Amino acid sequence: MKKRSWAEPWKIKMVEPLRMTSRQTRERALAEAGYNTFLLRSEDVYIDLLTDSGTSAMSDRQWAALMLGDEAYAGSRNYYDLEQAMRDVYGYSEFIPTHQGRGAEYLLSQLMIEPGQFVPGNMYFTTTRYHQELAGGRFVDVIVDEAHDPSSTFPFKGNVCLNKLQGLIDEHGAGKIAYLSLETNVNMAGGQPCSMKNIKATCDLCHQHGIPVFLDATRCVENAWFIKDREPGWADRAIAEIVREICACTDGCTMSGKKDSLVNIGGFLAVNETKLAEEARNLLVCHEGLHTYGGMAGRDMAAMAIGIRESIEEDHIRSRVGQVRYLGQRLQHAGVPIVQPIGGHGIYLDAAAFLDHLPREEFPAQALAAALYLDSGLRTMERGAVSAGRDAEGNNIFPRLELVRLTIPRRVYTQAHMDVTAESVMEVWDRRREVVGLRMTHEPVRLRFFQAMFSPTVGGTVLPAESSPESAVEC
Numbered sequence: 001m002k003k004r005s006w007a008e009p010w011k012i013k014m015v016e017p018l019r020m021t022s023r024q025t026r027e028r029a030l031a032e033a034g035y036n037t038f039l040l041r042s043e044d045v046y047i048d049l050l051t052d053s054g055t056s057a058m059s060d061r062q063w064a065a066l067m068l069g070d071e072a073y074a075g076s077r078n079y080y081d082l083e084q085a086m087r088d089v090y091g092y093s094e095f096i097p098t099h100q101g102r103g104a105e106y107l108l109s110q111l112m113i114e115p116g117q118f119v120p121g122n123m124y125f126t127t128t129r130y131h132q133e134l135a136g137g138r139f140v141d142v143i144v145d146e147a148h149d150p151s152s153t154f155p156f157k158g159n160v161c162l163n164k165l166q167g168l169i170d171e172h173g174a175g176k177i178a179y180l181s182l183e184t185n186v187n188m189a190g191g192q193p194c195s196m197k198n199i200k201a202t203c204d205l206c207h208q209h210g211i212p213v214f215l216d217a218t219r220c221v222e223n224a225w226f227i228k229d230r231e232p233g234w235a236d237r238a239i240a241e242i243v244r245e246i247c248a249c250t251d252g253c254t255m256s257g258k259k260d261s262l263v264n265i266g267g268f269l270a271v272n273e274t275k276l277a278e279e280a281r282n283l284l285v286c287h288e289g290l291h292t293y294g295g296m297a298g299r300d301m302a303a304m305a306i307g308i309r310e311s312i313e314e315d316h317i318r319s320r321v322g323q324v325r326y327l328g329q330r331l332q333h334a335g336v337p338i339v340q341p342i343g344g345h346g347i348y349l350d351a352a353a354f355l356d357h358l359p360r361e362e363f364p365a366q367a368l369a370a371a372l373y374l375d376s377g378l379r380t381m382e383r384g385a386v387s388a389g390r391d392a393e394g395n396n397i398f399p400r401l402e403l404v405r406l407t408i409p410r411r412v413y414t415q416a417h418m419d420v421t422a423e424s425v426m427e428v429w430d431r432r433r434e435v436v437g438l439r440m441t442h443e444p445v446r447l448r449f450f451q452a453m454f455s456p457t458v459g460g461t462v463l464p465a466e467s468s469p470e471s472a473v474e475c
């Protein structure tokens with residue numbers, strides 16, 4: 001085959017100007033934000049890799065669909081289109097729209113979990129675990145050990161460890177397990193996929209014991225790409241078929257449309273059981289809105305119906321994962337410690353290895369995210385101890401993974417943006433010994449990473465200004 005790069009199957013029709021900032025401006029903005037990149041103003045950011053959630057670029061077809069929004073309170077045409085798109089692509093029979101993924105997580109957790117029950121999952125996700133715990137559930141991590149080792153090159157680090165799952169069933173009995181929460185392309189592990197073989201074996205084991213399986217389908221399409229790319233026997237299958245096959249093993253899913261589905265807002269709960277769907281719709285009208293819009297405007301549903309169909313186009317998903325790989329390979333070549341193998345939606349810097357002079361109590365990942373912003377206006381996100389929060393006894397949880405996530409929005413940035421990103425990470429890598437740790441000065445009770453504030457442990461900055469002032473960009 002001829003060698004061709006991952007280039008995009010689209011061209012740019014409209015641009016959004018970005019503001020370039022000075023070190024001085026960034027210094028001030030970062031201090032005001034309490035060294036938390038979530039609290040920065042977007043206008044102070046140059047390249048925004050905080051998240052790929054709701055930050056993707058819509059296609060001209062999606063923008064055109066906004067004009068066809070049917071804003072009826074009840075029975076909007078766009079609802080039926082969206083329901084049809086979900087059924088065609090994911091294959092579940094019952095569709096419950098929500099404003100975004102956590103709306104669906106709330107409904108599922110409230111309806112499926114009895115207080116004291118366990119909810120095993122292949123690593124936790126922040127909002128997912130929050131809603132499970134809010135409903136009285138106890139999350140248990142049953143992901144394979146490789147997932148907790150940033151340097152392991154195991155190709156399916158999202159896999160469920162069947163022994164851990166069997167052990168939980170043996171210890172507590174299937175009746176104490178509400179359901180298995182199965183995430184595809186596991187976000188907190190670095191965007192790491194599950195193999196089809198493991199998905200099937202996991203679902204079989206659960207179903208033998210009468211335990212339902214609910215998929216977190218947020219990045220199911222990206223997972224399907226890795227199955228096609230890495231798992232023997234799947235290379236000739238269409239992404240659409242693989243997605244359907246994953247979903248067919250499970251009893252339903254929660255979905256954040258803000259990721260795979262290429263929209264700025266939206267989500268859904270989908271199930272096969274009619275009774276559960278009816279209960280979910282009833283709870284939905286109390287919290288999100290009527291069951292034919294669930295927190296979305298008609299135009300949002302119109303855009304999502306198209307986005308879902310675009311998300312499974314082979315050329316789209318190839319270039320999406322290809323761009324992430326391009327950035328990752330540049331960093332790998334420079335010797336920067338990143339989570340291996342390169343994941344589907346972002347690059348995860350191993351902050352514990354990157355800043356090995358900082359103790360975990362000084363939040364190295366939070367400090368690294370702050371230092372990257374100071375260096376270039378690049379915004380990234382902490383995924384380590386700050387995100388993990390505290391345990392039931394109130395102690396800080398120090399997960400093995402202390403990461404900084406560089407998340408790539410879909411169809412937004414160019415290869416030159418990826419180059420600048422890599423250059424900035426390499427610059428901070430060269431100066432890593434100068435990076436100062438942080439202490440937390442404000443700690444919210446719930447999902448603290450969103451709003452926590454910090455200050456540098458010494459010297460008033462996380463990365464001293466360079467002795468030679470910022471020079472003109474070299475071409």
Ligand SMILES: *Cc1c(COP(=O)(O)O)cnc(C)c1O
Pocket residue numbers: 053100101102103125127128183187216218219255256257258259266267
């Ligand atoms: C983003 C995300 C969610 C939550 O979805 P929101 O739309 O942000 O509420 C749940 N699970 C995973 C894996 C996610 O990445």
